[in-house]
Amino acid sequence: MSRPPNRATLFAAFLSIGLSGFGGVLPFARRTLVERRGWMTAEEFNETLSLCQTLPGPNIVNVSVVVGARSGGWTGSLAAVSGLMGAPVVIVLALAALYDRFGALPAARGAIAGLGAAAAGLVAATAARMAEPLLKPGHLVAAAPVMLAAFAAVGLMRAPLPYAMLLLAPLSIAMARRLRP
Amino acid sequence: MSGSGAVLAGLAAQFALLSLLAFGGANAVVPEVHRQAVSIHHWMGEQDFAALFAISQAAPGPNVLICTLVGWRVAGVAGALIATLAMCGPSCLLTYGVAKVWDRHRDAPWRAAIGAGLAPVAVGLVLATAYLLARAADSQWRLAAVTVVSAAVSWITKWNPLWCLGAAAALGAAGAFS
Structure with a gap:
């Protein structure tokens, strides 16, 4: 583990993460934070990721909040998130403007x-x-029906997401509790 | 369309709610974004939504950029910024708060149950996203074939997804789907 980064370094690191990934940037985040910068171990990254995947919100944005907070409190989080989002937002808007012009x-x-x-x-x-x-033998038996139910409710029946979540999430969590050893 | 205050406030409220419902990341709320933007508010048509999603994937960065583009279509740059901030803000605050207490409960059984319970719901939602996007994008069999091939390549190989996107865009530019 190297020493905690300052805000400018955090911003620069997440800037490069944001710019390197297409269709999801998590693999690049792992490479940068664990291998290149050495700010966290692979285990720490996995734990941070599992926390961020449990919480709502864009996973990688959550990861940047946690990594930023560890080394610089809330201003560290702000530096990391703005580094991550800033350039991609500008680029995607430029692409969209081109699409409107020449589409x-x-x-x-x-x-x-x-x-x-x-x-x-x-x-x-x-x-x-x-x-x-989730579908490997021996894992949670109930995963497949829950997946299908969520797909059918939101994809086929076009149920509003809040209602679907309100129904399915507690049900699935309760089942996960009972099925766990 | 220019961004009046009411429209911007509506965007902010809607994406702030989605931010807190986005278990499984931004891709899991795309069906709801689609439902609101296309079916309820008629901000854009089916094809336009598919095109904006395609652009959000062709740009570098997190998947949340589809929300940026929906905001942009509704209310220009102000809408884009509001939608992005609203989609990231509440979940960021929640994460910031929870990260502090989380480590103390590392081995709590409820923590594992929440994670295990939410995971299959998220998979179903991302699958719904894929289905809705394919339905909007695959207006002919050649495009459906592109979807199938890109799914297979991306699932089986570890190639950068940009190869799939680039090849499909090049085929299209050459007139393969016209």
């Missing part, structure tokens, strides 16, 4: 159609990777 051109329309189709596939793969550890 009607046939080549741009085709490119956007291809991008959209590929992006849907990437999200499906994310879901598959998230599901893998």
Whole structure:
């Protein structure tokens, strides 16, 4: 473990994390924080991540809050989050402005159609990777029905998310409690 | 559309609520963002939503950028900033507060149960996101094939997702889907 970073270093590190990842930046966060900067061990990263995945909100944003807070209190969190979000927000707005300006051109329309189709596939793969550890034999038996229920309620029946969460989350947590050894 | 105060306040309230419901990250609330933006408020059409999501994936950075773009479509740059701040702010505050007490309860059984219980819900929600995006984006069989191939490649290999996005965009620019 190297010594805790100051705010400028935190900002710079999360700036590079924000700019390096496409369609999710967690792998880059791990590489930067654990391997390149040595601010946390792999175990610490995993624990931080598991906390941040349990809490609501964009996972990587939560990770930056925790890492920032550890070394610089709330201003450290602010430095980390603004480093993470600042550049991507500017870039995505520039891309969107280009889309509005040139989106009607046939080549741009085709490119956007291809991008959209590929992006849907990437999200499906994310879901598959998230599901893998839950569907292994010996793990939580009830994972599959809960997954299907959440998918059907929100994806097929288009139920409002707050109601779906209010129903499914307590149910699933209660089942997880009972099924755990 | 320019951002009147009421519109901005509505955006802020909606994304602040979603921030606290986003178990499983930003991808898990995309179905709700889609429902609000397309079905309820008619801020944009199905195709436009799919295009904005595609752009958010083609930009570097966290998945939460789809919220930035929905805010932008509704109320320009002010809307983009408000939506982003509202989507990140409440969950950041919660995380900041909880991180301090969390370590003390590292081995508490309720902690493991919450994590284990929320995980399958999150998977179902991300799956719903994929389904809705595919439904919006795959207007013909070639595009559906792109979705399937990109899902398979991204699941099986560890390649940078940019390869899938880039190849699909290049195919489209060359007229493969027209």
